[in-house]
Amino acid sequence: MKRVTGGTRPKQDLDHQVWKLIKxxxxxxxxxxxxxxxxxxxxxxxxxxxxLIKAEKLGACYFHHGDDKNQDYRKEAQAFCEKLCxxxxxxxxxxxxxxxxxxxxxxxxxxxEALKRLQKEHDFEVLATGHxxxxxxxxxxxRIVRGTGAQGLIAMSYYSQGVFRPFLETPKVELRKYLRxxxxxxxxxxxxxxxxxxxxxxxxxxxxxxxxxxxxxxNSLARxxxxxxxxxxxxxxxPGTDLLSQNEANKPQGVEGISRAFYLTxxxxxxxxxxxxxxxxxxxxxxxxxxxxxxxxxxxxxxKVITFKVSxxxxxxxxxxxxxxx
Numbered sequence: 619m620k621r622v623t624g625g626t627r628p629k630q631d632l633d634h635q636v637w638k639l640i641k642x643x644x645x646x647x648x649x650x651x652x653x654x655x656x657x658x659x660x661x662x663x664x665x666x667x668x669x670l671i672k673a674e675k676l677g678a679c680y681f682h683h684g685d686d687k688n689q690d691y692r693k694e695a696q697a698f699c700e701k702l703c704x705x706x707x708x709x710x711x712x713x714x715x716x717x718x719x720x721x722x723x724x725x726x727x728x729x730x731e732a733l734k735r736l737q738k739e740h741d742f743e744v745l746a747t748g749h750x751x752x753x754x755x756x757x758x759x760x761r762i763v764r765g766t767g768a769q770g771l772i773a774m775s776y777y778s779q780g781v782f783r784p785f786l787e788t789p790k791v792e793l794r795k796y797l798r799x800x801x802x803x804x805x806x807x808x809x810x811x812x813x814x815x816x817x818x819x820x821x822x823x824x825x826x827x828x829x830x831x832x833x834x835x836x837n838s839l840a841r842x843x844x845x846x847x848x849x850x851x852x853x854x855x856x857p858g859t860d861l862l863s864q865n866e867a868n869k870p871q872g873v874e875g876i877s878r879a880f881y882l883t884x885x886x887x888x889x890x891x892x893x894x895x896x897x898x899x900x901x902x903x904x905x906x907x908x909x910x911x912x913x914x915x916x917x918x919x920x921x922k923v924i925t926f927k928v929s930x931x932x933x934x935x936x937x938x939x940x941x942x943x944x
Contacts, residue, residue, distance in 0.1 A: 632796050636666045636784040643777040647675075650782070651711075651742035653733055654678040654703075656695040656805035659748030659785065661702065662793040665800055666784070667746060668706040678703050679736055681729045682714040691808060698805040711736055722814040723904050737780075749774055750785040750793060755840045756820050758847070765907030767894050771847040861888060862895040875941025881917070889914055897929070900942055905929035
């Protein structure tokens, strides 16, 4: 049964939770594309949205990451996703990478670039993903270890830049319960542990050991980091604290990226904060505090024109601006 404006109340709490978010962000009449991998999180996303969004405004896409040692799983996963979409009455798309990625970051970039192209071709206004509270906690912990800084705690939001993540407060165990109640199954990727060994260690060793040592500690840690993230988000949006907005307001016409003159008015802490905000605005996430400090060192030189590569970005600096080459 589809749920649209004026329809009946969803029978599941999870359905109702997602419907409230759809209304909150005024997405009722938008066209949704679900990033569908076959895992429990993406299957739950599709299952919920198939009740809440009209069939003509909902699609799902499976992205095949290429022919490597995991290609047999990917063929099976694609077939599974296609069959699921047929069962739920959802339009299905399949895309395939032309090159093999070597890291989780490269896999993610390939996937999002392909999904964005598909969105544009078929007028999908919202990309829905299955990121859940476990993902959010792992991401925050990994960024703390890497030294990304305060900006890294904010991590993900329910809806930003056209991406809808309705399960950020929902643990994966609850998504699995939901699928059982709906008599649906998932098709988990056996290579998840291989793609990012550090994330897998955080999930399978560190967090499980913490929970074993003190029951409820993982949930308490997640709540504490969420509270800190909300406080930081509030501070970022107070007048005079958003350095990136100040940069935009103060930079001369024609200057791209960061105004070098504005950057030089800041203390070292504020400079790193501005650099972090700038990288986040470009969609860059995998940087560390030491990389920000390295960028600072490069900028603390007398040359007017500098080019260098740090944190996977090509930086181009002149007398007026500091920018990352796209």
